[in-house]
Every structure is written in C-alpha cells, then in structure tokens.
Amino acid sequence: AQTVTQSQPEMSVQEAETVTLSCTYDTSENNYYLFWYKQPPSRQMILVIRQEAYKQQNATENRFSVNFQKAAKSFSLKISDSQLGDTAMYFCAWRGRSGGSNYKLTFGKGTLLTVNP
Amino acid sequence: DTAVSQTPKYLVTQMGNDKSIKCEQNLGHDTMYWYKQDSKKFLKIMFSYNNKELIINETVPNRFSPKSPDKAHLNLHINSLELGDSAVYFCASSQGGQGRNEQFFGPGTRLTVL
Numbered sequence: 001a002q003t004v005t006q007s008q009p010e011m012s013v014q015e016a017e018t019v020t021l022s023c024t025y026d027t028s029e030n031n032y033y034l035f036w037y038k039q040p041p042s043r044q045m046i047l048v049i050r051q052e053a054y055k056q057q058n059a060t061e062n063r064f065s066v067n068f069q070k071a072a073k074s075f076s077l078k079i080s081d082s083q084l085g086d087t088a089m090y091f092c093a094w095r096g097r098s099g100g101s102n103y104k105l106t107f108g109k110g111t112l113l114t115v116n117p
Numbered sequence: 118d119t120a121v122s123q124t125p126k127y128l129v130t131q132m133g134n135d136k137s138i139k140c141e142q143n144l145g146h147d148t149m150y151w152y153k154q155d156s157k158k159f160l161k162i163m164f165s166y167n168n169k170e171l172i173i174n175e176t177v178p179n180r181f182s183p184k185s186p187d188k189a190h191l192n193l194h195i196n197s198l199e200l201g202d203s204a205v206y207f208c209a210s211s212q213g214g215q216g217r218n219e220q221f222f223g224p225g226t227r228l229t230v231l
Contacts, residue, residue: 045222104162
C-alpha cells in the first residue's frame with residue numbers, strides 16, 4: 001500500500017522568508033502523481049501544485065516550487081517570499097495512474113505552517 | 118458560483134441517530150469522492166464513484182451508505198451514529214480517473230456526535 005509521510009507536524013517562518021516542507025512517499029508504482037494541498041483556517045482544500053512522476057522537471061507555480069527526487073521518493077515544497085495568507089495546514093498527496101489507485105488521493109498527516117509578521 | 122457544494126456545513130446530532138450529507142458539483146465531472154478528516158486533521162478516502170458506479174470502498178463500516186442518483190450528486194447516509202463518527206467530511210469531484218486531474222473539494226461538513 002502507498003504511504004505518504006510528512007515528518008514536520010509544525011513549522012513557522014517569518015514573512016518574506018523562504019520555507020521548505022518535506023514529504024516522502026512509498027510506492028511500487030512507476031508512474032504516479034504528487035500534489036500539495038493547502039487547508040487554511042477556512043477549512044477549504046486548495047490545490048497548490050502538482051507533479052507528474054514521469055516528468056523530470058520540477059513544477060513551479062509562482063512562489064511555490066517543488067523538489068522532486070524520484071529515486072529517493074521525496075517531494076518537498078518550497079514557498080518563497082512567504083506571506084501571512086500562506087498560514088495553513090499543508091498536505092502532501094499521492095495518486096496512482098491505474099488499478100484503482102487513480103481513484104483516490106493518499107494524504108500525509110499534514111504540516112501546520114505559520115507565517116509570522 | 119460554487120463548484121462543489123455540501124449541505125449542511127455543520128451537523129450536531131445524538132448517538133444512534135441517522136443523518137445524511139448531500140454533495141453536488143456543477144463542474145460536469147463524472148467522478149466523485151467522500152473523504153473523512155479526523156480530529157488530528159488526517160484525511161482518508163472513504164468512497165469513490167465514477168459515472169454513478171462505486172469504484173472504491175475503503176473499509177468503511179456498512180453504517181455508511183453512499184448514493185449517487187446522478188453524476189452531479191453523491192450523498193452520504195450514516196446510520197446509528199457513533200461518537201467516533203465525529204469528523205469533517207469532504208466531498209470532492211474530478212474528471213475521470215486520470216491521476217493528473219485535480220480533485221476539487223467541497224467546503225466540508227463538520228459532524229459532531231454527542
């Protein structure tokens with residue numbers, strides 16, 4: 001079974017600084033997708049960024065970028081120029097491409113990020 | 118214009134009662150999901166439906182019965198509620214089972230069982 005591990009339950013960063021959230025996963029599949037979701041205090045789940053495992057290039061979305069290391073099964077999220085609105089719980093998630101694993105997201109336990117003024 | 122909506126947003130009820138949560142999406146998606154987020158914020162898949170057919174039932178007690186009357190709706194009925202059912206329940210939708218397709222989440226329903 002696939003597992004996703006986020007080893008940092010909580011992190012904090014000063015406004016305008018850079019922070020990196022860690023995520024590792026375990027899977028025997030070769031093709032899959034990885035996601036970072038953000039859950040602010042409003043409870044809404046918001047997709048931050050996605051990575052396709054067969055693409056070597058790391059995904060970027062404005063201030064958000066990932067460091068995807070397929071061999072190490074590592075998928076970290078870097079947030080640059082942190083803003084107060086980035087304060088949220090961040091979830092790393094894995095999704096397969098077939099065999100039923102494509103019909104669900106497997107989540108890590110989350111990292112609570114606080115951006116301090 | 119809400120993409121994925123759930124009703125109610127909050128539900129407080131007594132142990133032993135039966136309750137339903139409704140979910141609707143207006144994105145034209147053919148796949149819908151129910152996730153449970155426990156008190157420690159851990160999110161876990163409960164059910165997945167594709168074109169109204171059950172694809173995944175992730176070892177959920179049979180007190181939970183999802184129903185998909187059409188592709189735009191996936192309701193969750195819970196019988197004989199227990200204290201451990203207290204959680205936030207999220208509905209989500211996506212287009213097909215293509216892994217790269219984003220799952221859009223509803224606002225969640227906070228269920229409290231007393």
